[in-house]
Amino acid sequence: MYRFFYPCMLALATIFAGTPLSVTAQHNNFSITPAPGWLAPYAPDLQKTPDLREISSGYYLRLLEEQYHAEHNSQYRHVIRQIISEAGVQNAAEVSVDYDPAYEKLKFHQLLVRRNGKIINKLDAGKFKFLQQEKELSRFIYSGLYTAYFIIDDVRKGDQIEYSYTLEGKNPIFEDRYFNTFYLGADEPIANFYKCLQASPSRNIRFRSFNKAPLPVKRVFNGITLYEWDSLQIITPRNTSYNTPSWYNAYAKVQASEYTTWEEVVNWALKVNAVQHITPALQARIASWQKESGSNKTLYMQKAVRFVQDEIRYMGIEMGEYSHRPSMPDKVLARRFGDCKDKSLLLCSLLQANGIDASLAYANTYFKGRLTDYLPSPVLFNHAIVYATVDGKSYWIDPTINYQRGPVSNIAIPDYQKALVIRKGNTDLSDIIPAASGKTNITESFTLPADNEKPAQLKVISNYSAGFADNIRSFFAETSMKDLERSYLDYYKSIYGNVTADTTVQVVDSDNPNLFEVTESYALQAPWKADSTVKGRQLFYVQAKILTDLLPVIATDTPDAPLALKYPYSLDYVITLHMPEDWSLEDEALHIKNRYYRIDFTASVYGRTVKMHYQYESYQDHVPVTALATYREDRRKLGEVAAYTYFWTPGAGAASGKTGNTVSWLMLTLAMLFVGIFSYIGVKFYKRSVLPVRQDIDPWPIGGWLVLMGIGIIISPLTLLISTIENGLLSNSTWEAVIHADDSQVRLLVMIAELAANAFLWVYSILLLVLFIKRRDTFPAANIVAYAAALTLNVLDHVAVGALNNSFDWRPDEITTITRSIIAAAIWIPYLLKSERVKHTFVVPHSSALPPNEYQRET
Template sequence: MAMRMLLAAACLLLSGLAWAGDTEYQRGDYKFSVGPVPAFVQRHEVPAQWDPKAAGADRPPWRFWLYERQADRRSGRDLLFTDYAYEVNSASLLGEAGRYQLDFNPGYQTLTIHDVQLRRGGQWQNRLDPEKISLARRETGFEKDMADGEVSALIVLDDVRVGDVVRIAFTVAGSNPILAHQLTDGATLSWGSPVLDSYLRVLADPGTQFATHLENGAPEGVVSNRADAAEIAFHRHGSAAIDNEDDYPVWYQPYPMALVSARRSWADVVAWALPLYPDPGALPADLESRIAEWSRLPTPRERLTAALRAVQDEVRYFGVEMGENTHKPAPPADTWRNRRGDCKDKAYLLSTILRRMDIAAVPALTSMDRGRSIGGYTPAASAFDHVIVRATLDGKPVWVDATMNQAGGAAGSTDLSRYGYALPVLAGTDALQAIAPPDPPDASGVDVSERLSPADGGKVALEVVSVYRGASANGNRDRFASARLDDISRGYADFYRKRYGQLQESAPLQVRDDRDSNTLTITEHYLLDSPFDDLDANTRALDVYADALSAPASLPKSMVRSGPLYLAVPGEYRHRIDLVVPKGWEAKFGRETEEYKAAAFDYTREVKPRADGVAIDYRMKVREYEMPAADVAAELKELRKASDNLSARLQYHVPASLDAGERDKRLQDLIRDAMNEGARK
């Protein structure tokens, strides 16, 4: 007994301060505690020296000595312990090293801080000062129309120096009760800086069978069964920094990651979700009237489209993600009356309306954050972050997202295949369902036509007609619906000022929206003062650029890649430039055709001079959303060529006599304008 007491005292001394028990600290409506580490935790100490054979021994600007998460999910316990130690070796990073943020949801969680320590010169210092810890409800998602009730404990350390090791340990007790313990615990075991040791350990009730999902070389878990618990543990030592190449498809992340949960089936998840979507009951009279009106439309697809647009456009997106509201939708009647709701609220409302019109429809759980990667996840309610609707027409699934404002086209024409998989909330469902692209495919793309021609006073008339289809039309329609037309028009004009110099708008911006075909057409008219550059006495040049292809042909942040690359929404992207020049100008370039082909796209540029000017036609056909990792090097080679080919300099020889005449005409125009201005004064 004496030895056990001595060991316990030693452990408390190592943690920096001995606490007889948890001590609460109130900050307004919120509180946190300071106390000892939970008994289930098996702590790993930070070694005195970095392993010289491990990555990070060269003391990079930032390195992690320890990262571990330990969860106790046994019945009656719900604890997640985190221990985190890092070292800063760059003065420019001291500000980041001296602050830390711990997030929890006081609606169902409590926060206990165990240690805040700093090692300098081989000696650990206690830096835990509860009086200096503040709590703040940050609501970081409010700008995205989300309120989740999370609170942050903000820890700011004084006197942090280069070479210091900071260690913070804490426990969050509790998890969202609406999930009914359908949780997945996980950890990223390597990051963008070297990590000496990373751990994940999970305890469950005795006899529990674990299911795991591993990504990017994460180690296998070691399972042990004891009388008091089933345990699984992961450890990774000496992890090198992982380069984040960015521009990944949504489903991919580059870090070694381990996920673990109790073994269950997708049918178990459906059984959990079904009670969240009960019989909706009566609907408001005005909604019933609308349903009766939609029911008179000729076809089920038209009825589905009308209802979808009403929920998308008339019910604004706003989510109160607190407590059971994180996963339990509001009654459809309330969502309609309040004219607001998040994805689950709107999906519940829409599926209810559709069933009233005898269209089979159910909410379907999916993941916007990880897309198709959830196909390999361990079944759990926590795998999902979004809800859409699966309707059935002519025996085939039709996937629609009620949160997509201002979407055009018939219901089901928008490609949701980037979500990968969904789990329909329907009794008898026991597997994820793949979300296939619409058939026929969504006709997405952009078609821009620029025409430049001589105008009075030596100026150049510019007409731009931009046609957006599919996903491109949806994005622009939403932008036009949420901004003043004058502001958009001014922005468009400034865009061309940056390209061609000073200009005046010669006609108002015109917007024509064919929402049924999901086509948005924008027409602009300008007078350019002097878009040509004088290269010498007899040479004029005009720089042009294919903006319509700039997004799909853009190069990624990192050209050397080991992961896949997101390219663009599949579709046709085209930019035509038609230049008319004054009589007598002679092109100093000839006809040419450039072609670049890859598995994911085709690109062509045709330059066709003619007696009065030139026509340039840029085309890019994107076939795939992404480039697989195995093909990305070869594909990027062609994409770089296409990206470099988007700009062109058109040079013309101007005979001296024409040049002199043009100068005289410009001078006369200036004199006339000055006289007119003087007369007005």
């Protein structure tokens, strides 16, 4: 349903200007008039400008003024657009307003262009086009909305476009109670922003703030109450690189409502949904099912549900009050179509006629359980379903879902979470308890040949039950088999390259139990790839993409929005590989469970058969911001077992499968090469001395603050080595991920550079330890260089990785590491330069710089 969700918040996509005229477009409820006299005075500072760095469309708003009047059922908008570039000429030279002429009047007041101090009046009723676009027809919804559209001619860079209009009228379906939502954010920069609401003092309007939005200031104006927001700081939320839950909205907003309880909304809905009478045609249908079902009311309900779901097609004519008032059941039955409220009222009538307790229930498919955060209001809902009880058992039924199969006792309901049951005396929202969500079982079975002369065979069997069977059945019914097979094939091509389909996709559909099975067969050409690191060795790369697609990697290092999870969802996913000879495999397992999800993985081998078993289940529809750090770590662990590389040398005897997190001998060899090079340089540096040769070398013992510094120097080589291993620089999984990436060459260079940097820091840490213990004269300067190098390399590493991932946000661990580097440098570098203890402790030159007698004494 389109108009069922916030019908009073029309999609006003424009901004305005003008002079008073008396031209009327009678058939479209459109006219050009002076501005209304009820407006509250507002004087914007038109010299203000926003932060021009935020402009992305070539223009900004000098003014966005919105005034609402509850008693006149009116909303006024006044906007000034400032065009600053050619892009703004393209994007800002059109005005459009959506409205419903069935109950709304659109009154334009001004439309002008300011240029070099001149005012050019553009307002011309004859140039408005009125389009009935019906953008929701693709969803089978006819709303009756019109768009008043005006293309402004001769717009130039530097122009100001100013316009204003008023929408008068209210949907007659609603009582004389006020409700609205005031959004205090915007997608474009705004210099002056003003909103206000005028209402009679007799109205008890309550307000609720979201996302730290300020509540309005209340004062008296012309004898009525004025609620206003003035001089607001408009903040545009940051876009996330991952999906957020449907109920999440980061924009600041304030909800207003005169409804004080949910029972008041129920009482309104009872009047709107009252059934007038049961027609003979409807009674005949009821009598037929009663005869077939006998005393079995559950069977009767199943027949009624299947009829409304499958034989009453979905089509909504939601014009005027029918945005919320359903069509009567006899009318829906006669025309065989209706929207969610039409089909729900029809089903309720059919059930009630056989003595089944059934009621409409209002839900919101976006807000879901977050409905409890809002003030009661009849426009908070965008969907109607049915709540029924039979023999003491409760049922939640969505009559708009097609292709649901199986017994009605196990009928699935989507994750709506909360609903308002329209039943006399009901005072609160109800929890929607799903009867059966089902499960998805997928098996990918590979048969790998002994050489590349023959292709590998891949057979995929996917089993869906309950709600997942309903979804995939609907998908197959609405998509051509040709398109389905192409999309399935393209999916595996994206992973394994040269793949062809062996047979057509096979389907087995079962009504009872509610199951749906899909079988696919493919041939993988030249499956074995030459291993560039070991002569004669081949490799096969496999990944559990079905699972990793469900759990995205969060590229943003400082996420500030919840992550959406597919919920409810349960996946059992097995990848089986039939190898050309007996195989060996390291036993691996991963078990993660928290309040949001469960991930389990095991790897096993039986002779030639290798089995990778993944299980995943979601427990909520999101991961909150506070748990995203844990999620990132869990996703990293999953990444280590979700991609495997199997190595095989034909004719070399028993083969061994190498998992993705074994050591990469190439990277280890490269690391040892870097260590050797830096060690040679370190030895050369160790032999240097910086102090003049003295005959009376008598260094102070290490003490004072040097003890604390020494602890860090002693443990530094070990911590650097552990960090290098944990970061995966020596891991085969990291190597495979890099060489299979789209930008593999660039990522490989960055990886080698990072390996070299870590090798340098490790060798340097050992050098510092030796210099410190021997109290060498070069230690202070060498340690100062170490602090500077650590800070520089950490920053360069962030820049390089950020450039690769197109995200320069700082991760918490990076911020911590760099902060520690800065603090350490700020404390210890001045200490090394100024401390008397340092000057008298680190005075020993290298033995080659000492006279013979001093050399003998030192040795």
